[in-house]
Amino acid sequence: MIKYDVVTTISYPKKGAMGKTGGWRAFKPILDKEKCVRCLRCWIFCPEGAIIRKEDDSVEIDYDYCKGCGICANECRVKAISMVREESK
């Protein structure tokens, strides 16, 4: 990876600069693998890269970094993802 020698607001790709952001979640996406048709819309639309794509195009959700925005559930055409309120800790 190239590191640039200039003082401006450049962010380099790395995992979890702000720590594990999964703790920010109010709603948790739950994937129903029976309904999933492996279209990968959730993987494309997730703004956080928190949908993990497997070799066979099935998906898993990375709960360490998923902030619970619900975009995946909204984009899913077969309603395989539902948003469930996180229990208070």
Added chain:
Amino acid sequence: MRIVVDTGNHIAAKAVQMARVDVVAAYPITPQTTIVERIAEYVEKGEFHGDYICVESEHSAMSACIGASAVGARTFTATSSHGLLLMHEMLHWAALARLPIVMANVNRAIGPGWNIWSDQNDSISQRDTGWIQFYCSSNQEIFDTIIQAFKLGEHEKVQLPVMVNYDGFILSHTSLPVKIPEQEEIDEFLPKRKIKWKLDINNPITHGNIIMPNDYPKIRRAMQEAHENAHGIIKEISREWEERFGIYHGELLELYKCDDVDYVLLSMGALGAESKVAVDEMRKKGRKIGLARVRVLRPFPKKEVIELARHSDLIVIDRNISVGMEGALFTEIKASLYGEVDAKVYGYIAGLGGKDVTFKDISKMCERVMDGKYGGYMIFDVEG
């Protein structure tokens, strides 16, 4: 080297072509329009190697320039007055992102009342955006400064956008002879842009993300240091230009007959050129006065102004007004001297909204001071 007689705007367009600019994004506004029209003609004739992006506003023009510069393109735009004001947000953005965009701003008054004539309030009100600011006093200086601006902004110790200002109509639409070097000579002076950072799909980064209070001051300090570096590099570039092409417009200041004088007159832009005539006239009458034309407002030539004031009192003429205070140059010169030297500084505002200021007017202002008849800070000759 050949001599071309043309308007300030056409000469600016020539400089952009010869600087081998990759991307121009601009929106027309009087009195800048003929710059971008001429560049469009170059594109149509196949005489321009870069891309020209037509946009729907000046805010978009600067945004497009930021995008182009961020992927590594040498980038130019031009505007005036209200167009510059509409860019304001993105001017800060370009400077904080450390992108060496060059812009010609043809100084024009701000409305209402609608006024298309020369006045520096447009660029003065962008002083704090982090851009380097030049003020030109001839078409030759417009050509030379635009080429130099790319070298300065792209310098590894600077990496800042540069605004090249000159007076609407007085220079933008007036034909004057200009020495134009050969393309190979320009290429030798101004090599291809070396990129300090860029948006690159092969090495992905994001730019402009959130930055916490502990880190934000570092970004500002780095910009301040870059302006301090630019102070020295402007001098180097001016001298290199003189060695290569035999043309010299001064460095941050252009000093004219400033040895052994009681008074030094300071002004910017075309008013600075007219001030030379006034100085010659006053010297014929035995007055001990010289001229320091301020070429660069940011970084401010603080050290140079202090040196002048060690030996003479200063008279400042501003073609702008920070309403509720003074002309910008007047305030900044006095601030530079504080605690350093005890010279007197006298000031006037003149030429707002294109009101003509002749060498006779300038002499009158200076003579009032020299004769002990300075009536206090004022806008000169409002009723006349």
